[in-house]
Amino acid sequence: MTGQFNIPVRVTRIEQVTPMIRRFTLERYDGGQLPGFSGGSHVVVTMRGDDRIHHNPYSLMGSPDDKRHYQISVRRDDEGRGGSLFMHTRVAEGDTLEVAPPTNLFALNRLAKRHILIAGGIGITPFMAQLHELRRAGADYQLHYSFRDQENAAFRNELEAACGRRITTYDASAGEFVQPGQLLAEQPLGTHVYVCGPKGMIQAVNDAAFELGWADSHVHWEEFAAPPVGKPFRVVLQKSDMEVTVPGSSSVLEALEDAGLQPNCLCRGGVCGECETVVVEGEVEHNDHFLPDDVKQTNSRMMICVSRARSERLVLDL
Amino acid sequence: MPIYELPEDGIRSRPIYRPMQPDVAARFHLMVAEGAGSEALAELHEKLPDDARCSIHYLAGGDGPDGSDRLMQLRCEQTRLHFDDGQLADALRRHLESAAMGTRLYVAGSEDFIWRMAAVGISCGMSEEEIHVERRGSRARPVQCVHCKTRVEGVTTNIYTCPGCGQHVTVRDHFSRRLGAYQSVCVDAEAPGELPPIEEIYR
Numbered sequence A: 001m002t003g004q005f006n007i008p009v010r011v012t013r014i015e016q017v018t019p020m021i022r023r024f025t026l027e028r029y030d031g032g033q034l035p036g037f038s039g040g041s042h043v044v045v046t047m048r049g050d051d052r053i054h055h056n057p058y059s060l061m062g063s064p065d066d067k068r069h070y071q072i073s074v075r076r077d078d079e080g081r082g083g084s085l086f087m088h089t090r091v092a093e094g095d096t097l098e099v100a101p102p103t104n105l106f107a108l109n110r111l112a113k114r115h116i117l118i119a120g121g122i123g124i125t126p127f128m129a130q131l132h133e134l135r136r137a138g139a140d141y142q143l144h145y146s147f148r149d150q151e152n153a154a155f156r157n158e159l160e161a162a163c164g165r166r167i168t169t170y171d172a173s174a175g176e177f178v179q180p181g182q183l184l185a186e187q188p189l190g191t192h193v194y195v196c197g198p199k200g201m202i203q204a205v206n207d208a209a210f211e212l213g214w215a216d217s218h219v220h221w222e223e224f225a226a227p228p229v230g231k232p233f234r235v236v237l238q239k240s241d242m243e244v245t246v247p248g249s250s251s252v253l254e255a256l257e258d259a260g261l262q263p264n265c266l267c268r269g270g271v272c273g274e275c276e277t278v279v280v281e282g283e284v285e286h287n288d289h290f291l292p293d294d295v296k297q298t299n300s301r302m303m304i305c306v307s308r309a310r311s312e313r314l315v316l317d318l
Numbered sequence B: 001m002p003i004y005e006l007p008e009d010g011i012r013s014r015p016i017y018r019p020m021q022p023d024v025a026a027r028f029h030l031m032v033a034e035g036a037g038s039e040a041l042a043e044l045h046e047k048l049p050d051d052a053r054c055s056i057h058y059l060a061g062g063d064g065p066d067g068s069d070r071l072m073q074l075r076c077e078q079t080r081l082h083f084d085d086g087q088l089a090d091a092l093r094r095h096l097e098s099a100a101m102g103t104r105l106y107v108a109g110s111e112d113f114i115w116r117m118a119a120v121g122i123s124c125g126m127s128e129e130e131i132h133v134e135r136r137g138s139r140a141r142p143v144q145c146v147h148c149k150t151r152v153e154g155v156t157t158n159i160y161t162c163p164g165c166g167q168h169v170t171v172r173d174h175f176s177r178r179l180g181a182y183q184s185v186c187v188d189a190e191a192p193g194e195l196p197p198i199e200e201i202y203r
């Protein structure tokens, strides 16, 4: 188990972008350079709350050329386990946080002839970094941005200034919605589509692309999913000779981290494959997008960032 | 669906070719062949759903049998015959540049031919997943000399004299997908002129 090292950062600026969204500008605590990143990357932010430590992924939305600052935007989620609330209510300018080095699971395809970007709500964040790359490369792109209403149209002015005629906005309160079937029809060969937004939107884009005969490798999506909650269960770690209780509102990964371990992980969303763990005993409730279905059925492996136990006890090869 | 597999053991970069299967999710099937590749296209066409849309580009002549007649009989939106492969490559490029997403490219023929046509697809923004290839006819290899980078098409022997640097080079099993060629290296660097037996092995 080799956890990632964290970089201490200082919050240099906080902007209230919409009633629900705050943008945070971060710089290295010692003022030095931050690790580089490409558009679509996220960082895992560690927030030390009073009763629990949160590790939430947030997409980097600033320019990849800016080596001194990272920017993230956090939408307040009152239903969640408190990470986004911590960012909204407890973090002030001048405070310190920790971030892990960026990882990109939602990168632009550099060989694409055209890029179609589809964002729903807070899902606009990874595209804001990608837009820097697309504009610098003089790439052929279109941005389709849908939001609930004008009050929640985060970054709209910035985006319109940057994208000009390449952006189309959709105001759901005015009955405007992205129509993936129309958007993707008759696109030239070499087009790639990228979608980040609510589950239903991601599904609709995938369905339309499939229907139109698009190859999977041209369809890219990122879901801002949080680890699902469930019933508590016990995990036995065979190699470490430990037993840990996973509470209903924590993932296995989080419970192991709370117990002082540092399992491998990157995305914390069941897509990167980094946290794959051998299951010695027990039945798994698989929630990831990584393992093939036949492997899932055998209960021999699990992604501990999102999957849980169906049995009362799991024995892991950790 | 990968366009070809890599052997599990031995030389991992040497492609293994299997009979092409139609990608039934596609909206349009663009089929390209030379010589004996016409047979592969005919077999592929057989497996296409009845209402599938497709077009064919065929390089008649060259070495190998002429499958033009056979291909002309297949139900297709367009069947075009070409008489040199530069012309075919240009026609393919023009076709792909006006094609829509949902198109798949199928290429059958010699190894040299299929990788050059696949490269046209890649340069038009297609991903490997959208390109299916099958080797038919000659097993002669396209080879690039690692020393002087001179490329030779249709090498049939284990050892040849590189026309670029004049060295005796041996054909290795390492296939570069980027170059669409096998690589050759000098065989007699230690003792010039001392060569293992030369055999025709890629026919």
Ligand SMILES: Cc1cc2nc3c(=O)[nH]c(=O)nc-3n(C[C@H](O)[C@H](O)[C@H](O)COP(=O)(O)OP(=O)(O)OC[C@H]3O[C@@H](n4cnc5c(N)ncnc54)[C@H](O)[C@@H]3O)c2cc1C
Residues within 6 Å of the ligand: A042, A054, A056, A057, A058, A059, A060, A072, A073, A074, A075, A076, A077, A079, A080, A081, A082, A083, A084, A085, A122, A125, A126, A222, A223, A224, A225, A226, A227, A229, A249, A267, A268, A269
């Ligand atoms: C790759 C990636 C990039 C992301 N980028 C961004 C970004 O740029 N901006 C951004 O705002 N967010 C982003 N997110 C989402 C972010 O990581 C958090 O999930 C989000 O901020 C909510 O955090 P939280 O701690 O408040 O709530 P979480 O605990 O993460 O909960 C989120 C949701 O999970 C469910 N849930 C959680 N706990 C419970 C419970 N006990 N009972 C019932 N339901 C529950 C609820 O539906 C809740 O709304 C990203 C996520 C991923 C995976």
Ligand code: FES
Residues within 6 Å of the ligand: A264, A265, A266, A267, A268, A269, A270, A271, A272, A273, A274, A275, A276, A288, A290, A303, A304, A305, A306
């Ligand atoms: S950390 Fe990426 S799949 Fe679990």
